[in-house]
Amino acid sequence: MSSLSSNASSDSWPDPRLLMVYVRTIGSIQAKLEPMNNLPYGTLRAFLTPFLMLLFRPKVKGLRNVPSAGPLILASNHLSFSDSIFMPLVVPRKVTFLAKSEYFTSPGPKGLLKKLTFIALGQVPVDRSGGRRSEAALITGLEVLAGGNSLGIYPEGTRSPDGRLYKGRTGIARLAIESGAPVIPIAMFNTDKIQPTGTVIPKIMRVGITFGEPMYFEGDSTDLLYLREVTDLIMKRIQQLSGQEYVDTYAVKAKKSGINVENSEEND
Secondary structure, eight states: OOOGGGGOOTTSOSOHHHHHHHHHHHHHHHHHHSOGGGHHHHHHHHHHHHHHHHHHOOEEEOGGGSOSSSOEEEEEOOOOTTHHHHHHHHSSSOEEEEEEGGGGOOOHHHHHHHHHHHHHTTEEEEOOSSTHHHHHHHHHHHHHHHTTOEEEEOTTSSOOSSSOEEOOOTHHHHHHHHHOOOEEEEEEESHHHHSOTTOSSOOOOOOEEEEOOOBOOOSOTTOHHHHHHHHHHHHHHHHHHHOOOEESSOHHHHHHTTOOTTTGGGGO
């Protein structure tokens, strides 16, 4: 698995303060131009950006590959809940994620706080339990893209149980083909160490984010073999950026079979 040190290049931001100024400047311009329904997102971003930039000092590579306007799919590996905080933190555009509807329906004050937090993070509730519900989630994603917005996606469908990269779901291929939006492959580094699954308080250490070059796809979105081919190409590019070991099975199945960091070698 690749370490954060492999993320260095001439395209990296050497000083987190410069990145903080850049993101805050672009974000403030964006906030003035966007409608008021993005106020929670902009407010949370303005509040958290200086704090998180100084604490976690994001090491960013390839941000120039992210288009400043138009529909966009940000496809990332998924190591931790904090991926959905750090990735949009450095992208100078609002990023919308499709989140499990359960996050928005928890009861009590804690549930309300969770709902408000997810809304502020730009997340949209969808039912991801499969079948027709998955189709509805796909339609929601297409609607986001049709509005010229950026959509954040974790093709693995869930967080990696052991830090390896797992097989991608073909929904991302359909979104890319049917919307015509470019796909930006993304590699997150260290977020699984900063906030391991099940922990609430993050560790203070440096996070890394690498943005690859845009990928464009066209063709028949009803051809299942082609959808698999496109998805595998996207996952291959993410793997090249992240340096993770690739596992040709779905992360959900791996979790059900009890794969974790300690026994991952036994399941190779």
